Amino acid sequence: MSELSILGMEDEQSSRPRRQRRHRSHRRRGPAIALVVVILLAVGAFLGGRAIIDEFRTVPDYEGSGTGSIYVEIDVGATAVDIAQSLVKADVVKSERAFISAAKDDPRSRNIQAATYRMHKHMSATAALALMLDPSARVGQVTIPEGMSVALTLRRLAQHTNISLTDLQAAARKPAQLGLPAFAGDRLEGFLFPATYFIPQSATATDVLRMMVGQFMQKVATSSLSDRHQGLTPYQVLTVASLLETEGITTDFGKIARVIDNRLARHMPLQLDSTINFALGRNNVRVSEAQTKINSPYNTYRHAGLPPTPIANPGLDAIKAAMHPPGGPWLYFVKMDRAGDSFFTDDPVAFAKQKAKSKAEGIY
Numbered sequence: 001m002s003e004l005s006i007l008g009m010e011d012e013q014s015s016r017p018r019r020q021r022r023h024r025s026h027r028r029r030g031p032a033i034a035l036v037v038v039i040l041l042a043v044g045a046f047l048g049g050r051a052i053i054d055e056f057r058t059v060p061d062y063e064g065s066g067t068g069s070i071y072v073e074i075d076v077g078a079t080a081v082d083i084a085q086s087l088v089k090a091d092v093v094k095s096e097r098a099f100i101s102a103a104k105d106d107p108r109s110r111n112i113q114a115a116t117y118r119m120h121k122h123m124s125a126t127a128a129l130a131l132m133l134d135p136s137a138r139v140g141q142v143t144i145p146e147g148m149s150v151a152l153t154l155r156r157l158a159q160h161t162n163i164s165l166t167d168l169q170a171a172a173r174k175p176a177q178l179g180l181p182a183f184a185g186d187r188l189e190g191f192l193f194p195a196t197y198f199i200p201q202s203a204t205a206t207d208v209l210r211m212m213v214g215q216f217m218q219k220v221a222t223s224s225l226s227d228r229h230q231g232l233t234p235y236q237v238l239t240v241a242s243l244l245e246t247e248g249i250t251t252d253f254g255k256i257a258r259v260i261d262n263r264l265a266r267h268m269p270l271q272l273d274s275t276i277n278f279a280l281g282r283n284n285v286r287v288s289e290a291q292t293k294i295n296s297p298y299n300t301y302r303h304a305g306l307p308p309t310p311i312a313n314p315g316l317d318a319i320k321a322a323m324h325p326p327g328g329p330w331l332y333f334v335k336m337d338r339a340g341d342s343f344f345t346d347d348p349v350a351f352a353k354q355k356a357k358s359k360a361e362g363i364y
Contacts, residue, residue: 061098065127066120071139073200074132076114076207076214080104083112087128091121098125108133114211115198116140138198144212146194146315147245149278153192153313157208161199171205178206178213181222183234190238190310191216220319241322242310246274248333249340253321258328259344260306268331270300278311286364335364 072090074083080103084096093099102125103109109129115138119131131137142160144153150172158165171177175186184191192209193216199208225234232240240260244253263270273287279296292301297308314322328344332351336343336358343354358364 059097059101060095062094062122062124064122064124065131066092066123068121070119070121071201072117072119073202074112074114074117075200076203076211078114080109083132087119090119092119092123093125093128094122095125099128102126102129106133113138113198114200114203114207116201135198140199140201141196142199143196144192144194144313146318147242147312148192148194149283149312150189150192151281152283153212157199161203161208162201163199163203163205163208167205168209171209174206178209179217180213181217181234183222185235187309188213190242190313192313193219194313194315195219219316225319225323236306237322238314238319239306239310241314241318242312243270243272243274243307244318244321245312245314246277247272248335248342250317252333252340252342252344253318254324254326255328255330255344256333256342257321257325259330259333261325262329262331262346264305266331267304269302269304270306272300275300275307275311278307334358338363 070090070092072086072092074086078086080100081096083103084093084099087093087099088096106129112132117132117137118139119128119137123131135141140161142157144156148156154165154168154172157163157168172188175184175188178188178191180186180188180191188209192212195212195215197208197211197215199211203211222234225237240257243260244256248256260270271292275298276287276291276294276296277283277285279294279298280291292299295302297303298311300307329346330344331346332348333342333344334351334355335341336354343351343358345351345354355364
């Protein structure tokens, strides 16, 4: 065998394991490189995902108290989402999420009322919420005092809103649409709760009356109106409360309620001037002898018992007094001074004497 042959053989034999070694070495480096690539991709994905999450967690919001003026209407029954959408549409706040988050953090947000609000553009959500909770930001304000009848209430609403008296009267003639309690029997008198309201510019007559009835339902626990001695129904309790509002001042409500109770128990006519005035469509006017003889179911001089409906919209003080009158023997009362205080007695002679004195002094 030539040297060349031997050398050639040795080279062939010796070269085989080297190629094999190189092949094995290449297979070892492959998984390592792949692992590095996977790690780099994972890190990239983590950092990229974290950036996306951070972007998602960042709630778009303006800073500061905003500039300029813009009016935003919040409708009756609007939710936090509805309010947020209105504010975003008006460019008051930057995002719905910002306002909803601010509202969740502040329990006072439940007190936001249906109204038209004077706001600013580009407000932080917190600043916008704070302004909406400030009564000075509301426009279209109207205050309904205790003791007004439905007729007088409608006139007052017409004076302080852009809703006509004709539209309000038409809405009042459809009580079934106003959310009255079942015991009201579709009778509106007594259920327009006296309070201060902020009326949205877009509100209809029905919206406003529903708002007032809704306030009654919220403020007066209607089920507790039946928690009353002497067998009065919830509707009759409300009727008594309306009489208190029109017959005396708050400090005398309880005693007047007791007079009414005592006279009902004895089947005595109530003889209240306020019911005559209601029948005549008047308010706070002295009743003449002739007027006590008018033919009306509201004439409590001629008819024993309570009038058929409330004669005004009572407030909470009158309702509470009607539910829980104090004990006492009184059967008569009459105003005795210009502050509105009444004289109470169970003696008809003492009553007649005080009544004559009050008339002489121009008090009654």
